[in-house]
Amino acid sequence: MNHPQPAQVLRDLLSSNAFLTMPCCFDALSAKLIEQKGFALTFMSGFATSASRIGEPDLGLMCYSEVLDSASNICDQINIPLIGDGDTGYGNPMNVRRTVEGFAKAGCAAIMIEDQLAPKRCGHTPGKEVVDREEAFDRIRAAVDAKEQGRDIMILARTDARHNHGLAEAIDRAAHFHELGAEILFVEAPQTVEEMRTVCKELPGFKMANIVENGFTPDLPPEHLEELGFSIAAYPLSLMSAAMKAMLETLDALRTGQPRDKLLLDFSELRQRIGFDEYYESSNRYKSAQRKETAPE
Known part of the structure; x- marks a missing residue:
């Protein structure tokens, strides 16, 4: 029996116009729990995966092979689509192509490629910078080329230009990403509801909101995010933060004999x-x- 390819399953979900709440995983077990609880898709959070796999912050310390291995382990254990975090593509446009090909072979439905200067940083932490426009566009161009010449995978294009260059520059970059063939757009860290509304109003295609608890972007209810025009809301740290809190509470109980x-x-x-x-x-x-x-x- 032939099953639909992961990318097509994700496209069908997005085309249904149903708003998608997307808890993010950090390993195969957290991804299994997301599926068991009835969520339609998940995202492998780079922040959470770096913390879980190597015990280090998300500052570009994990290499391509480590990230790909984590994505492959997750894909092996779930039947819902996984969006993988491809960071900056791990090098020049040819590296981006290899990264996209690897994530597609691993079974990812989509891969996120971003325009930060390597080594990248978490989008809600200080010190991040973006590459110039042409380098950013080359990354997405290479990602789309890899998709069109290999296995099907959706391209999620992210820009962090809002941080140092303003919202207008971020929107301009994202709009060109769409023209180059990116199917999902992600403008990281808009800081007000009005900025979120502007992103959705001015950009075509499917838009993703990234909701980091206590981060820069307002933590709005799903129905409000849908009303603004977002198709997906990612929650990259909810499970990791909850798991760490539970482990710390359990360790305190063990230490005190409770x-x-x-x-x-x-x-x-x-x-x-x-x-x-x-x-x-x-x-x-x-x-x-x-x-x-x-x-x-």
């Missing part, structure tokens, strides 16, 4: 969500694998 029962999932639910039940159900088809391990090592 009860942990209210902090933890039931063991049966933990096993089920990780996939033990599904594994055992499948393994029961094979006589040599009848013995079930019901306790952790």
